[in-house]
Amino acid sequence: MSERIITKVLVANRGEIAVRVIQGLRELGICSVAVHSEPDRTALHVLTADEAYDIGPAPASESYLVAERLIATAKSCGADAIHPGYGFLSENADFSRACDEAGIVFIGPRPETIDLMGNKLSARHKMVTSGVPVIPGTEEAVREADVARKAAAKIGYPVLLKAAAGGGGKGMRVVRTEDEIDAALRQTMGEAKASFGDDAVFIERYIENPKHIEVQVLGDGEGNAIHLFERECSVQRRHQKVIEESPSPSLTPELRAEICAAAVRTAESVDYLGAGTVEFILSDQGDFFFLEMNTRLQVEHPITEMVTGTDLVRAQIRIARGQGLPYTQDQIRQHGWAIEFRIYAEDPAKNFMPAVGRISSHITPIGPGVRVDSGIYEGFDVPIHYDPLLAKLVVWGEDRLQAIARGRRALSEYTLHGPGHNIAFHLWALDQPQFIDGTYTTNFIGEQFDPADFQDPLPDEDREAMLTAAALFESDRRQAVRTDDSPTAAPSPWRLDALRRMTGGR
Amino acid sequence: MWMKKRYILRHGDDQYAAVVATDDDGRVAVQIDDGELRSVDACFVKNGRALSLRIDGRMHLIDLSARAAKGGLDATVHGRVMTLTVMDELRAMAQQSLEAAVGSGQVEAEIPGIVVALHVEVGQKVHQGEALLVLEAMKMQNEIVAAVNGTVENIRVEVGQSVFAGDTLVIVTPEAGG
Numbered sequence: 001m002s003e004r005i006i007t008k009v010l011v012a013n014r015g016e017i018a019v020r021v022i023q024g025l026r027e028l029g030i031c032s033v034a035v036h037s038e039p040d041r042t043a044l045h046v047l048t049a050d051e052a053y054d055i056g057p058a059p060a061s062e063s064y065l066v067a068e069r070l071i072a073t074a075k076s077c078g079a080d081a082i083h084p085g086y087g088f089l090s091e092n093a094d095f096s097r098a099c100d101e102a103g104i105v106f107i108g109p110r111p112e113t114i115d116l117m118g119n120k121l122s123a124r125h126k127m128v129t130s131g132v133p134v135i136p137g138t139e140e141a142v143r144e145a146d147v148a149r150k151a152a153a154k155i156g157y158p159v160l161l162k163a164a165a166g167g168g169g170k171g172m173r174v175v176r177t178e179d180e181i182d183a184a185l186r187q188t189m190g191e192a193k194a195s196f197g198d199d200a201v202f203i204e205r206y207i208e209n210p211k212h213i214e215v216q217v218l219g220d221g222e223g224n225a226i227h228l229f230e231r232e233c234s235v236q237r238r239h240q241k242v243i244e245e246s247p248s249p250s251l252t253p254e255l256r257a258e259i260c261a262a263a264v265r266t267a268e269s270v271d272y273l274g275a276g277t278v279e280f281i282l283s284d285q286g287d288f289f290f291l292e293m294n295t296r297l298q299v300e301h302p303i304t305e306m307v308t309g310t311d312l313v314r315a316q317i318r319i320a321r322g323q324g325l326p327y328t329q330d331q332i333r334q335h336g337w338a339i340e341f342r343i344y345a346e347d348p349a350k351n352f353m354p355a356v357g358r359i360s361s362h363i364t365p366i367g368p369g370v371r372v373d374s375g376i377y378e379g380f381d382v383p384i385h386y387d388p389l390l391a392k393l394v395v396w397g398e399d400r401l402q403a404i405a406r407g408r409r410a411l412s413e414y415t416l417h418g419p420g421h422n423i424a425f426h427l428w429a430l431d432q433p434q435f436i437d438g439t440y441t442t443n444f445i446g447e448q449f450d451p452a453d454f455q456d457p458l459p460d461e462d463r464e465a466m467l468t469a470a471a472l473f474e475s476d477r478r479q480a481v482r483t484d485d486s487p488t489a490a491p492s493p494w495r496l497d498a499l500r501r502m503t504g505g506r
Numbered sequence: 507m508w509m510k511k512r513y514i515l516r517h518g519d520d521q522y523a524a525v526v527a528t529d530d531d532g533r534v535a536v537q538i539d540d541g542e543l544r545s546v547d548a549c550f551v552k553n554g555r556a557l558s559l560r561i562d563g564r565m566h567l568i569d570l571s572a573r574a575a576k577g578g579l580d581a582t583v584h585g586r587v588m589t590l591t592v593m594d595e596l597r598a599m600a601q602q603s604l605e606a607a608v609g610s611g612q613v614e615a616e617i618p619g620i621v622v623a624l625h626v627e628v629g630q631k632v633h634q635g636e637a638l639l640v641l642e643a644m645k646m647q648n649e650i651v652a653a654v655n656g657t658v659e660n661i662r663v664e665v666g667q668s669v670f671a672g673d674t675l676v677i678v679t680p681e682a683g684g
Contacts, residue, residue, distance in 0.1 A: 345644070354644035356617055357671065360571040360580065361555065384618050388644045417571040417580035417587065424586050458586055465566035466581045466588050468536045469557040471513045471524035472548050473570050473579065474592040 003322040004105050006030060006081045010074040011045065013085030014064060016375035016391055017299070018045035021083050024313030026050075033079050035070060037063035039383045044375050051077060058385045064088045067095045071102050081105035081320060083313075087387065090296040091118055107320045109273045109295045110221070116270060117293040121164050121202060127290045130269035132262050135281065135289040137204025143189065145182045151203050152181055158208070161185060163192030164200035171195055172239075174206050207289070209441045211250050211282040212236065214294075215263030216304045218315055218325055219272030226329045227260040228308045231300055235429060237352065237445045242422070243429060244300040245339045246307050249400060249438025250282060259288050266293060275301075275316050284441075299389070302371060303338035306396040337403040338396045341411065345388040347420030348428075351451040355419035356382045365413035369396040369406050382419050390421065400438070404430055428454070508535075514598035516591040611656050611678035615669045619643030624665055626676070630658045638676050641669070656680040 008031040011018045022032040022045060034049035039058050046052045053073045056063035063069075065088060074082055082099055084090035084107070093114040099106035108114075117123045121141065127134050138151045141164055152159045152175065161184055163171030171192045175184045185201065193199040212233045219225040232248035233241045251259065263278035277298050279291040301312050310327065318326045346352040359380045364372040374391035376382065382390065395410050397403030408430050414423055432448055434440040458466070508527045515522045525537040537543040547560040552569070559566040569582040577597070579590045593601065623640040626632060632652045641648045660677040663669060 350616075353648055354617065356643065360573070361569055361582075363552075363569060384643050386644070412584040414585050415569040415582040415587075417569070417582065421587075427585055458583075458588065461564070462566070462583045462586070463588070464538055464541070465559055465561065466568055466583050467515055467522050467524060467538050467590075468546060468561070469548075469559060469566070469568035469570060469583075470515055470579050470581055470590050470592050471526050471536060472534070472546070472557060474513055474577070474594075475511055475526045476550070477572075 004080075004320065006105060006317060006321050008033060008077070008079045009081045009083050009107070009317075010035065010070065010077070010079040011049070011083050011085065012064065012070050013083075013088055013090075014040055014043055014045055014375070014386065015389060016044075016373045017085040017087075017297070019048050019375055020373050021085060021313055022048050024311065024317070025083075028314060028317060030317070031079075033074070033077055035064070035073060037385070039381075039385070042380065044377055044380065047377075053077065058383065060088065060385065067092070067098055070095075071098055071104065074099075074104050075102060079104065081107055083107040083316070084296065086296050086299055091294070093118065105320050107274065107316050109219075109276065110271075113270050113272060114295050117295050119165065120162065120292065121200070123292060124290070126269060127266065130265055132266050132269075132290045133288065135204040135207065135291075138202045140202075141200035142185070142203055143199065143201070145185055148181055148185045148203060149178060152178070155203060155205050158206040159203050160206040161188040161201050161203055163188065163196055163198070164202055165196035165198045166192060171201075207281050207283045209284045209443065210234075211248070211441055212241075212279065212291075213248050213250070213259060213282045213288065214277045214279040214298075215260050216298075216301070216312070217263050217267040217272065217276050217278060218312075218319065218327075219267045219274065219276065220319060220324050221271055221273030223268055223271050224325065225264050225267035225272055226325060226327060226332060227264050228304050228310060228312075228332055229260060229334050230256065231298075231303055233300060234440055234442045235435070235444055236442050241300065242342055242344075242445070243339065243426065243435075244303055245337065245400075245403070246303040247334055247337065255286060255288070262288070262290070266290065274319050275312050299342070299392070300340050302373060302392065302394045303340045306338035306371065306394060307334050307336055308332055309335065336396055336398050337400045338394060339403050339407050341393045341395075341407065341426045342389055342422075343391040343393060343414075343416065344422050345382055345390050345419040346422050348422050348425040348449075348451060349454050350420065352422070353420070354388045355421070356384045357419045358382075359416070359418040361415050361417035363413075363415040364391070365393065365410035367410070367413075369403075370394075370410045371396075390416070390419075393426075404436065424454075425449075512595045514593045514595060516593075517588055611652075611654050611659070611680045612674055613638060613650060613653065613676040613678065615641060615650075615671055615673045615675055617641070617643050617648075618668070618670045619648070621663045621665055621667045621669060621675075622647065624661065624663075626658050626661070628658055628661055632656060632658060632678060638678075639663070641675075650675060652678055654678060654680040 010033040011021045025032040032049045034046045034052040035055045036046045037058050055069050089095040093111040096106040097111040136155050142148050158176045161173045173184045173188045175181050188201050189199040215230050216228040217225050230248050231244050231246040233244040235243035266278045277294040280288045281291050282288045315326045345355045359376050362378050371394040376390050395406040397406050411427050508529050510527045513524045527535045535543045535545045549558045551558050556569045571580045577591045577593050581588050619641040622642045625637045634655050636652045637649045639650050656678040659679045662674050
């Protein structure tokens with residue numbers, strides 16, 4: 001591949017990932033360009049970047065998703081490349097193609113690869129011919145009830161009906177017996193049509209108690225690829241990942257070697273260019289099957305960076321420059337254990353209802369083995385228009401138990417005030433036997449977590465300390481008001497000065 | 507001589523009574539509900555946004571942020587947040603009589619969002635837990651339900667309307683005796 005010059009990169013994203021990419025660019029001496037919607041003028045990624053441009057109103061469909069405006073902005077400011085982050089246009093083949101046509105490097109795979117892997121049916125066909133195991137199921141889209149019945153009988157119940165163009169858990173339905181399949185097919189097709197504009201559905205074996213294992217890969221675009229080992233992402237809620245760890249506690253060395261080899265085979269079969277992730281589902285029998293390939297940087301990439309000692313954004317830039325893979329397979333080792341906790345603006349006690357509002361306090365943990373990738377700061381107003389991911393806490397330990405203990409320590413040092421969030425959920429998860437022994441599956445939250453039982457997880461001693469502090473805070477605040485109103489009032493033990501003296505001043 | 511001041515702290519449906527006692531020498535003691543009056547060594551730290559408490563030698567660090575609402579306070583200890591309302595006794599009594607008068611049929615938006623569906627009409631009888639409307643925020647749809655049995659008296663919003671946190675959405679007249 002010929003070398004491409006990259007000296008200025010437009011980051012077509014927002015939030016923590018835009019900040020992380022900008023930080024990586026700065027370390028490489030590359031000029032960073034942020035783009036933002038109107039309400040995001042004061043978002044952290046905009047404050048962090050070297051240059052920033054307004055690309056439209058709040059709704060993503062009128063700003064972060066408008067490909068022409070992003071490309072026009074890149075051209076007018078002289079950016080030679082675009083980093084798409086994750087979400088938004090990161091897996092949009094037309095956007096990647098438009099970048100190519102405009103002479104701008106798209107930091108990601110080729111448009112043909114995005115197209116191929118973006119469609120579940122075509123990705124599945126490709127995997128079958130490349131010798132990567134896939135879940136037994138239909139090779140063609142199904143739309144008729146009798147075809148569905150025959151296919152399901154051949155595959156064996158329970159089966160999963162899945163929108164061919166789906167993602168993120170939408171348009172999926174488990175069918176356990178033959179009498180349910182007619183209605184389920186109609187409903188799934190309806191949802192697929194409504195959500196994705198395409199009613200194609202396929203049927204596959206439903207894996208009970210599955211684990212979600214994915215493998216990070218890097219490809220040079222010329223048929224060579226390496227893996228950076230696996231991540232386990234089985235702690236999910238409505239198919240949205242919440243906690244991820246690397247390595248996976250569920251793999252034997254032999255199974256790890258097999259699954260990583262399958263991921264490399266996947267990447268090499270499509271001459272993969274850049275960083276990508278091959279997702280697998282692991283059954284309780286130890287069989288693994290290809291799920292899909294994500295043709296972008298993942299939210300959970302930091303845990304791979306921590307256990308392999310790599311920088312995936314730097315690797316992406318190097319590959320995009322046409323300088324090939326930054327590492328050989330032999331150089332990649334798994335060292336220690338990393339866990340990521342996604343800090344979402346979702347309140348577990350209110351059934352994960354999304355929350356917005358001003359961040360009134362954000363004190364992040366520090367110390368050994370702790371990393372926080374954040375998209376927020378104190379005083380920032382979390383807007384309602386975008387993803388509720390505020391930050392990611394990542395911890396590293398020499399082994400899994402230390403990583404868990406460190407996670408508990410770091411979470412207990414984390415203060416986030418303003419919108420409701422899920423830090424207390426993470427503390428709860430770390431105390432569950434299924435998490436501690438690593439046997440948790442993708443059903444973990446659904447089976448173990450009850451929002452009704454989650455109103456007040458505080459130990460008595462902590463609750464009492466908090467109530468004491470609140471009463472003292474209020475008595476001090478009140479006294480401050482009174483002092484301002486009546487400066488000549490007679491001295492009383494309630495004067496602010498007195499309280500400050502007794503509290504050692506502030 | 508000890509001076510005592512009483513506060514009422516509310517956390518969700520839970521209510522606690524706190525007594526803060528101080529003396530002329532600057533000593534502080536606090537009592538929560540029926541617990542003992544315990545001496546506390548308290549220091550404001552972090553520019554007054556946190557309190558370091560020492561109670562019988564045990565250390566506690568509590569981060570505090572006042573909320574926009576009067577008396578509202580976010581407190582964090584060991585990563586866990588409690589949102590409290592702190593009132594002195596007088597205000598707590600006033601609040602209680604106000605709540606008794608209004609009833610709890612007023613349904614407010616807890617988060618800003620867009621009304622995407624209305625499930626009820628004025629005059630309709632509803633049961634506690636019944637869906638009144640759907641509010642979309644951050645790409646998530648949230649069902650807003652009736653807190654009491656009663657009759658829908660007023661609907662203040664329409665489908666497609668944006669609302670702010672605290673906006674009244676629907677007013678339900680609680681059933682007599684319910």
